Amino acid sequence: MLEVRDLTVKFISESEEFTAVDSVSFAVGDGETLAVVGESGSGKSVTALALTRLLPEPPARIAGGDVLLDGNSLLSKSVGGLRRVRGRQIAYIFQDPATSLNPVFSIDEQLSETLRRHRPDVKNIREEAIYWLDQVGILEPRKRIRDYPFQLSGGMQQRVMIAMALCTRPKILVADEPTTSLDVTVQKQILDLFRSLKERFAMSIILITHNFGIIRGLADKVAVMYRGKLLEFGECGAVLESPKHTYTRALIDCVPRLGAGLHRLKTIERSSLDARLQ
Secondary structure, eight states: OEEEEEEEEEEEOSSOEEEEEEEEEEEEOTTOEEEEEOOTTSSHHHHHHHTTTOSOTTTEEEEEEEEEETTEESTTSOHHHHHHHBTTTEEEEOSOHHHHSOTTSOHHHHHHHHHHHHOTTOSOHHHHHHHHHHHTTOSSHHHHTTOOGGGSOHHHHHHHHHHHHHTTOOSEEEEESTTTTSOHHHHHHHHHHHHHHHHHHOOEEEEEESOGGGTTTTOSEEEEEETTEEEEEEEHHHHHHSOOSHHHHHHHHTSOOTTSOSOOOOOOOHHHHHHHHO
16 A cells, blocks of 8 residues: 655755665555654654655755555655645654644544545534544543543543544554553553554554554564664564564563563663664
């Protein structure tokens, strides 16, 4: 469904040009979940935003490659053409719902605006909005739809963001660190929700994360990024059990394990890793 070919993204400053994504290639099939894993600054989010040219240009510049959705190039589309793709065919969920939701508009107003823009076929917008709040597990959706973001917990705000992304019935859902700002219990609830939604709506998901610990049982494939490069790509089980790259193994070893006893957590030795990646 989605194919990324040699995608290269650069950022321009007054004195230099920095390569944030360096010739990255991967594919996501129909109904598949791809986890893009790497530490902060590895280029995960930049890659996700570049799929539909959401990065401000300048300072960003797509220096090479292409993104194909059902065989059609997205990077060659006009601004108007991309607006018909964003939200409707590829929808995004960002990591901090508190800053993604508009504090001065009710949940009803924000969901309704999304539906009016992307689903003009819907006759009863309010009922459709209530339906999607119910689908993401918000109790008493008819009551909650009148609330403002500040009246909801972090987990409920994230569920609203998921409802806003899903109500357009996209082909691909891009979730950028969707559990980072949530406590562990709520993280599990959100990840369980993703598993359920994947089964019910058979959509493709691109999950951006720095944590190998949350992708087991959720992702079909894994792409490991470091300093803008794609170091490893493969089936989730194979990558987790038999990683081929030094950096992948180092990331997996950093995940704390229950019952492992008291010991110092492993860290990645940056200088030695960089030397081995040269």
